[in-house]
Structure formats: structure tokens, C-alpha cells
């Protein structure tokens with residue numbers, strides 16, 4: 001419910017911006033950020049009649065939240081939408097188009113949806129507008145292309161929790177049940193939720209459509225039922241025979257490329273492989289099908305983790321017995337990027353640390369922003385000292401090691417947004433690029449390398465700056481960046497936030513091959529974001545990373561040794 005409300009409030013803010021309303025959009029965005037990152041369900045506040053305890057929620061917003069909870073929609077939003085073309089929201093989703101540009105495009109060129117935007121851009125009419133230009137027009141076309149790619153797909157955090165909930169709901173009725181599809185491979189964006197089960201067919205299908213999140217039953221068939229969930233995501237349940245469960249799971253997990261290669265191996269060995277099983281070609285005898293392991297084994301392959309099934313060398317490795325021993329979620333001993341209310345996080349140091357302790361972690365790095373990032377209320381070296389006192393107290397009180405860290409801005413010229421004395425006293429230093437995204441590749445790469453060469457950065461955060469479905473990263477030569485990280489012993493991050501997953505699996509794999517250590521950080525700005533670690537681990541697994549490749553599998557002592565060994569520091 002929290003994310004739903006946050007989304008509606010953000011939409012309201014965008015529409016108010018287009019209308020040219022002052023102040024109100026900011027208030028809605030602020031409340032959306034707060035609600036979107038709260039750990040507790042807004043419904044609990046609603047039930048206790050305490051919605052106004054939420055920061056930024058006044059009378060007007062309280063009414064609106066109540067309406068959303070009670071009816072699932074909001075009249076006010078519908079009215080706003082009627083005043084403006086509904087496609088304008090999509091237009092504002094294009095990177096580089098904010099509410100102000102959308103308004104201008106609408107008023108001067110009549111752009112009211114993505115189609116008309118594309119037409120105007122292709123016709124070259126946008127570059128004629130004051131304040132736009134050729135470069136912006138090109139960016140807009142690239143942005144539309146990116147949106148077309150992601151259309152109909154969803155981020156992991158929108159899909160995985162629902163899928164797990166559905167599986168819990170069905171579990172007691174099923175003999176076997178598993179996620180399938182790209183979701184089981186933990187691809188960064190997911191189309192539909194695919195679930196595969198064995199058990200009593202009618203009962204399973206009934207239970208499935210009974211789930212409270214199901215809004216509409218699309219198809220209810222013999223072997224497959226499809227529904228649309230309340231958030232608009234489609235979910236499919238397939239019920240198969242126990243003797244075919246492994247074959248169906250293998251088949252529906254994909255990827256297509258992986259399956260083509262596996263089927264070829266089957267053919268070469270005189271078999272036929274399909275979703276029902278592995279059959280001998282000559283007498284049609286079924287030799288495997290109940291389990292995936294059985295099928296791979298019959299083909300003289302080791303079982304391959306779903307995250308690797310992209311036809312990127314995993315089949316050869318399975319043949320040779322040289323598959324990686326992938327890092328596991330329960331090997332992660334801490335979170336190496338988080339933010340408290342000292343910068344733009346929503347929780348106190350104590351709250352963040354306590355939640356991390358509840359997760360069973362040995363340590364958590366508090367990496368609030370430096371002051372250069374004015375929007376994030378960044379820290380000065382004075383603030384750092386004050387925060388240090390608070391961290392010391394929390395370290396006394398709780399049974400977890402809170403690292404005093406920072407996410408220091410790398411400035412345009414590659415210097416850092418904080419003096420080196422302060423940085424050297426900190427437990428851990430993350431560096432990051434948050435501005436000047438439009439530099440050309442050569443300059444951007446130089447900027448980053450120069451920052452690495454200061455020796456002051458332990459970890460380079462979200463190394464390409466991309467946000468899935470929102471914006472491409474900055475232009476950087478990733479291979480050169482990896483080389484420089486290796487030379488300067490800089491750790492590269494896989495940012496576990498489902499919007500980022502940056503480095504992505506291909507780049508992280510290249511980093512590993514070049515001998516660069518990878519760290520995982522959730523970039524939590526609220527307590528619920530600490531749950532994102534599983535998405536970071538999944539990306540690490542898709543990158544073939546093993547335990548030793550990942551910095552946060554180390555114990556607290558080993559982590560501190562690692563950081564001390566790589567740079568010179570006072571703390």
C-alpha cells in the first residue's frame with residue numbers, strides 16, 4: 001500500500017507542476033518519499049487513526065490517504081487527469097523532460113503523449129523550441145526508446161514480494177511449487193509473474209484466484225490460469241504432473257538462449273527435450289523429467305543455478321565441472337551503503353543500526369552524503385564529528401558495528417567534496433558521481449580515474465549512474481574504469497537498489513575477472529530498503545561472483561583490515 005500511495009502522490013505532484021501550481025507539488029513529493037520508504041504499512045496508521053503522525057501529512061493528505069485505502073483510487077487525481085491529457089504523465093517519464101518542459105511541449109507543439117512526442121522529435125520540431133536544441137531532441141528520442149524497452153516490464157521489488165506472497169498462499173495446497181521465468185533468473189526487469197506447481201489442479205487454481213491481490217481473472221484453463229493483480233502485473237499459475245515438474249521448470253525458467261543450447265545437447269545425445277520431460281529418441285522412453293537435476297545429469301551437465309542461465313558460458317562450465325560456487329545471501333555480513341537522517345535518509349542512526357542488527361548483520365556502514373549534494377542535505381566535516389558521537393553511543397548500546405562512513409561527491413574535476421584529513425579519519429569512504437552527467441565519455445572517465453588516484457575512496461558507489469527505466473547512466477568507459485579500480489585497489493559497488501543494480505551483471509563479471517573486489521550496498525534511505533540486499537546478491541550471482549569476490553562476506557575484523565591495507569588512514 002505504501003508504494004501505491006507514494007506513486008499516486010508523485011503523479012499528483014507532476015500534474016500540479018504541469019499546471020504551474022506552486023509549493024503543493026513539493027509537499028506531495030515529500031510525503032511520497034516519506035511514505036514510500038516507511039517500514040510500517042500506512043494501513044496501520046489508518047487503523048490507529050494516526051495518519052497525521054507521518055511526517056508531511058496534514059489534513060488534506062490524510063483525507064486522500066483514507067480515500068485511497070478505502071476505495072483503491074483517488075477522485076482528486078482523476079480530476080487532475082481530466083484537466084490535462086493523460087499521456088502527459090508518460091511524457092514526463094522521459095529522461096530530460098520535467099513538468100516544465102512537458103508543459104511547453106504541450107502548449108507549443110500539442111504534445112500530449114509519447115506517440116506525439118516521438119513524431120515531433122523525429123520531425124525535428126523540438127530542436128526549434130527555445131531552450132531545447134538538437135542535443136535535447138536526440139536525448140528525448142533515446143529516452144523514448146528506453147521506455148519502449150521497459151514497457152510492460154517491472155522492477156524486481158515490484159514483483160518478487162508479490163510472487164513470494166502468492167507462493168506462500170498456494171504453498172500448503174501444492175506438493176511442489178517454484179517461481180519460473182525471468183523472475184527465477186532474477187533478471188533486473190520482469191514481465192509476468194510465472195509460478196509452477198504440482199498438486200490437486202482445481203484446488204490450486206481456486207486458491208490462486210482467491211488471493212486478495214487478484215483483481216481480474218484473465219484465463220482459467222485446464223493447466224494454466226492467468227490473472228491481473230491490483231498493481232497491473234499479470235501472474236500465471238501452471239499446474240503440471242509431478243513427473244514433468246523438473247522439465248517444465250527448466251523449460252519455463254529460460255532463458256531462451258540457454259534452452260536452445262541445452263536442447264541441442266539433448267539432440268546430440270539422442271534425446272528429445274521438451275516441457276514434459278527428456279525422452280530417448282528411438283523408443284520415446286522418458287528418462288528424466290521430475291527434477292531439473294535429473295535432466296541436467298542425464299545430459300552429463302552439473303545442475304546450473306537459474307541466475308547463470310543466459311548462455312554466457314555456463315553450459316561449457318557445467319560440462320567441465322567448473323561452475324562458480326555462487327555467493328549466497330546468508331554469507332552477507334553487513335550492508336555497505338546506507339543513509340540516516342543526518343543526510344537524506346528517513347531514520348536515525350539508532351533505527352538504521354537496530355534494523356541491521358535484526359537482520360543478523362555484524363556491521364553496517366552509514367554513508368551519508370557530503371555537503372556538495374545540496375538536495376540531500378549533505379554533511380560538513382563539523383557534522384561528521386557530531387554524527388560520530390551519536391554513532392559511538394549506538395555502538396555502545398547495540399550489538400552491531402556501525403561504521404562511520406560517507407558517500408563523498410566526486411566533483412567535476414575529479415577532486416573530492418571533503419578535505420582529506422576528515423576522509424582519512426572515517427571508517428569507510430564511498431565516492432560517487434551525482435552531478436555533471438552530460439560530460440563526454442573521455443572526460444567522465446578521466447574524472448573518475450582522478451578520484452580513484454587520490455587513494456581516499458574505498459568503494460566507488462553505483463559506478464555507471466543508471467536508473468532503470470528512468471535514465472541511462474553517464475557515458476563512461478567501463479573497462480578503463482575497472483582497470484583503474486584494479487590499479488588503485490578501489491572496490492566497485494553493486495548497488496542493490498532495484499532501480500539501480502549498478503554495476504550490472506556483465507560489468508560486475510568483467511570487474512571480477514580483472515581482479516576487482518565488489519561490495520554490496522542497499523543505498524537504504526528508509527528501513528524497508530535494507531531488504532534490497534537480496535537483489536544485490538542476485539545481481540552478484542548473475543555476475544558469477546563467489547564468496548571471496550564480495551567484500552561484505554568478510555567478518556568485521558577482516559573488513560577493517562581490508563580497508564586499512566588499501567589506503568592510508570588515521571582512524
Ligand SMILES: [Zn+2]
Pocket residue numbers: 407432434461462
Ligand atoms: Zn549516491
